[in-house]
Amino acid sequence: MKISRSELFAGRMLLLVLMTFTILPFISIFMTALHPSGTVPGGLEWPEHPQWGNFVDAFKVANMTTLLISSTRIVLTVVPAALIISTMAGFAIGLLRIPGSGVLLTLFVFGLTLPFQGIIIPIYILERAVGLYNTKLAIALPLIALYMPFAVFWMRAHFVNMPAEVSEAARVDGATTWDLFRRIHLPLAQAPIASLGILMSIWTWNQFLLALVLVEDPSQRTMAGALGAFQGHYATDVPLLCAGTILILVPTLIVFVLFQRQILTALLQGAVKG
């Protein structure tokens, strides 16, 4: 191995600089959040008297309890439903290889390139027409649909790689297609399903545009959707805004730290195969 000392140093410095660039913003808002509410502190200074109470205040004024419930409910509606229907579709396309699989796959993959803005206006108008607008399902249903391109693709990638012997053995034993799915392949697909579920939970939690457009009442939105409204009210109270932002970040950061491996695998594998 011939790597010069200077290169070793330069390379590690570059990584350190970029890591600082990434981390510093988090430190800055954390320190700002600890300053007295209503003041305008510098970007990076530790307060004389840290106001830990700002987090409590932000929790109250942002109506955080209601929001946590609302966000959690949206996640618990969207993610299981999206997981079930995308796994079934991935099974049919990847493993059963039904006639038309290729066309179906292309159709779903097309959705990967579609910006949300291209479909948000008709969704808004359709939801108003059928009375879905401003209901609990207003965000959930379109989100499930919007996850289908990635989710179906990801699940299909799993099923297409399953060894044929597994299905063959079950078929010889007289398993129906449903048995094959339910008893054999669903248990085997636990890992990719879990990764996909974690990823979709984060995406749902962070979803902004749909929440903003399709639900009028900020307290019925996702966490991120509500953060926009919170910013509107408290734009001038920097410490409180920073405290509120941190409260909304923390759950996703915790999930990321806990499930790092699954998240990275799903995101990267899904992207590369896409």
Added chain:
Amino acid sequence: MTVDNNHPAALSVSKRTPASNWVRRETFIGWLFVLPALLMYAGFVLVPFLLTIVYSFHRWNGVGPMKWVGLKNYITVFQVPDLLGTIFNAFWLVVWFSFIPVGLGLVVASVINRVATGRFGEVARTVLFLPQVIALVAAGIIWGWLFSLSGLINQLLKIIGLGSITRAWLGDFDWALSAVGIIGVWVLLGFCTVLLSTGISKVDPALYESARIDGSSWFTEFTAITVPLLRHEIGVCLTVTVIAALATFDIVYVATAGGPGNATSVPGLQIYILAFSQRNIGLASALAVMLMILVVLIILPIQRLNQEVK
């Protein structure tokens, strides 16, 4: 697509029942499995997509009667500088959201591969990835504060003796859009780094080893091995980040709301304003269709690049 006779399922059961019947029945059941996903996708993605195209040819406020106006909305987009400007802004953001994270990500990935293969590289990858998991709205709020007059950026500039150039970056006509771009670098660098460094780890180590035995410099290794062999991953990174750049909404909405003037207005934001504040559904839809065409026009060549490799 025809039924694949080598498929194990077809083989095993055809012993018992007439094959054609069985295949038909099995096809039907298979389609039942796809149906829920397909219906949701069609109802909330494909139909709206087609409706956007239909709306784009009408003048409509969303409630009254629709009036067919042909291509008038599209012509308006080209004639109104503020609307066309959003598309130019989007292109400038592609440089920041796409080219810089992919370019820098390649460098970082190759540096990790050369000098930080162990724990340090692992930590670097994870840290750089952090911004990717937080809500873009939060990224907008965080950086809105960092770029403000008393924020971190100006504070750092003062420390290194550049106090004279401090300003409210997001409120500055010349700098606001690039400042938004820096937020994009912050958000997307980690995704590109992790994806590209996963790609590098799949490259045959012997290639790098022989290059190193020859005493190849970092730059030779980078241009001769890393970049050519990672074409597929680079294509993926470009695709993901270009779409992110062209469809930017959250960050701009909270950080600048398109201002000052229209300096940071992007199609994603303008579509929202036209449709939901100004109730000009037709014009908003025309801009949305143009945005979608733009995405496809830029993505297609990248995809082709990908396929040639395989």
